[in-house]
Amino acid sequence: MPDYPVDMEMRPEVEGFFDPASNTISYIVKDPGSDACAIIDSVLDIDYAAGRITYDSADALIDAVTSRGLSLEWIIETHVHADHLSAAPYIQDKLGGKIGTGARIMEVQETFGKIFNEGTEFQRDGSQFDALFEDGDRYEIGGMSAFAISTPGHTPACMVHVIGDAAFAGDTLFMPDGGSARADFPGGDAGELYDSIQKVLALPEAMRLFICHDYGPGGRAIAWETNIGAQREANIHVGGGKTREEFIKFRTERDAQLAMPKLIIPSLQVNMRAGEIPTDETGNPVLKVPVNGL
Ligand SMILES: [Fe+2]
Numbered sequence: 001m002p003d004y005p006v007d008m009e010m011r012p013e014v015e016g017f018f019d020p021a022s023n024t025i026s027y028i029v030k031d032p033g034s035d036a037c038a039i040i041d042s043v044l045d046i047d048y049a050a051g052r053i054t055y056d057s058a059d060a061l062i063d064a065v066t067s068r069g070l071s072l073e074w075i076i077e078t079h080v081h082a083d084h085l086s087a088a089p090y091i092q093d094k095l096g097g098k099i100g101t102g103a104r105i106m107e108v109q110e111t112f113g114k115i116f117n118e119g120t121e122f123q124r125d126g127s128q129f130d131a132l133f134e135d136g137d138r139y140e141i142g143g144m145s146a147f148a149i150s151t152p153g154h155t156p157a158c159m160v161h162v163i164g165d166a167a168f169a170g171d172t173l174f175m176p177d178g179g180s181a182r183a184d185f186p187g188g189d190a191g192e193l194y195d196s197i198q199k200v201l202a203l204p205e206a207m208r209l210f211i212c213h214d215y216g217p218g219g220r221a222i223a224w225e226t227n228i229g230a231q232r233e234a235n236i237h238v239g240g241g242k243t244r245e246e247f248i249k250f251r252t253e254r255d256a257q258l259a260m261p262k263l264i265i266p267s268l269q270v271n272m273r274a275g276e277i278p279t280d281e282t283g284n285p286v287l288k289v290p291v292n293g294l
Contacts, residue, residue, distance in 0.1 A: 004136060008204055010144055010164030015064065016210065016224045019043045019057050022084035022263065023213050025224040026057070028064055029141065029163055036142025037065060038074035039097070040161065040168050041212050044085035044275065048266055051287070053277070058087035062094050072097040073141050077129075077275075078170025078212060079158040080108045082185060082268060083261040086275035099274050100131035100139070102150060102157035111186045112268050115293045118278075128274035133159060151200060153193020154181040160200050166208045167228070172196055173209065176230050177217050179237035184255035186294075190248045197238050205229035265289055 013030040027040040043057040065072055072095040075088045079102065088099045109124040126132045131139070135150035146163040151172040161168045171181035172193070180197065183190040200209075207228045216222050233239055238247060261267070266287050269278055277285040 004149065004162065004203075005138060005145065005147055006162065006204060006207075007145060008165045008206065012141075012144055012164050012166050014166055014208070014210060014225075017057070017060055017064075018214075018222055018224070019045075019084065021045065023215050023222075024081075024084050025210070025212060025214065026061060027168060027210060028061065028070075029166065029168075030070060031142030031144045033144075034142035035069060035071045036073050036144070037070045038076055038141045038146075038163070039065070039072060039091060040076045041078055041081070041170070042075065042087040042091055044087040044090065044270070046085055046263065046266060048263060053085070055087070055090060058090050061087075062091060065095055071142075074139065074146075075099045076161055076168070077101040077271070078161065078168060079155045080105065080112075080268065080271045081171075081212075082155075082264045082271075083213070084263060085267055085270045088275035090275070098130035100133060101126075101129050101274070102148070102159040103132040103134050104150070104152065104157040105129065105132065105272070107156045108187060109272050112272050115186065116269055116288055116290055122273075122278075128276065149199055151193075151196035153183050153189055153191075153196045155185060156187045158196070162203070162207075165204075165206070166210060167200065167203060169200065169209055169211045171212055172200055173231055173235060173238075174211050175214055175217075175223055175226055176234040176239060177220070177236055178211075178214060179235060180251070181213075182255045182258055183251050184258070190251040190255075191244060193251065194238065194244045194247045201228060201232050201238070203228045205232070260294065264294065 017026045030037040045054040133148040148159040
C-alpha cells in the first residue's frame with residue numbers, strides 16, 4: 001500500500017445534496033482558504049420510461065456554486081455508477097473544471113463496450129475524461145491537497161477520494177448500518193472489495209467519511225456522514241473484524257438475491273462516456289437496450 005499523504009489538519013467544507021430518485025448523495029467540497037471547490041458524483045435526472053432527461057439536480061449544484069461565487073476546479077466521479085446518470089459534462093459546460101475518475105475506467109469501457117456492442121468510435125482509453133487517477137495520485141483543489149485510493153471490488157475503477165480530513169467513499173462503504181455495495185456486476189469481485197475496504201479502514205479513525213448512497217435501512221432518516229472509527233467498529237458487513245472468507249460468503253449469497261438497478265442500462269452507457277449521452281449515426285442522442293446482455 002502506498003504511503004498516503006493524509007492531512008487531518010485540513011478541514012474542507014462539505015455539503016451533501018440528496019437525490020431521492022436514486023438515493024445518491026452528491027457533494028460540493030470547498031477549500032476553507034479560497035473560493036475553490038470540487039463536485040463529487042453529480043446526478044443527471046432521467047425519466048427512463050419516457051426517455052426524458054432533465055437537469056434539476058445538476059442545476060441545484062450549479063446554483064450552489066455560482067450563488068457563492070465559487071470556482072469549480074474538479075468534477076470527480078468515484079466510479080461508473082450503475083444506478084444514476086452523471087451530470088459531469090453538463091456541469092463542466094456551465095462552470096468549467098476537470099472531470100476525473102479512476103484509470104481502470106479502461107477495463108470498464110472494455111467490458112461494457114462489448115456488452116453494448118459499441119463500435120470503434122467508442123474509445124476504450126479513458127480519453128472522455130480530463131484526468132485518470134492511479135492509486136495514491138494527488139491533485140489540488142485551491143490550497144487543498146487531495147488524493148485518490150484505488151478501491152476495486154464493486155467495479156474495477158472505483159476510487160475513494162481523500163481531501164484533508166474528509167474521505168468520499170463512493171460505493172466502497174455505505175453507512176455502518178447499510179454495509180457495503182454489491183460486487184456482482186461484470187468486473188466486480190467480493191474478495192477485492194474486502195481488500196479495498198481494509199485500505200479505507202486503515203485511514204485515521206477520526207477521518208470523516210461521506211458516502212454516495214443511503215437507503216435509510218429500518219426506516220431511519222437518510223444520512224451520509226460517518227467516520228472511519230464508526231465503520232471499523234459497527235459496519236454490518238465488515239466491522240468488528242469480519243474475516244475475508246465471511247465477507248465473500250455473505251456478499252456472494254446476498255448479491256445472488258439482488259435485482260438489477262432500475263437505471264443500470266442507461267447509466268452504464270452514459271457514465272462510461274464520462275456522462276455524455278451516446279448518439280446514433282445522425283447525431284441524435286439515443287440509448288440502447290442489449291437483450292439478455294447483462
Ligand atoms: Fe455504484
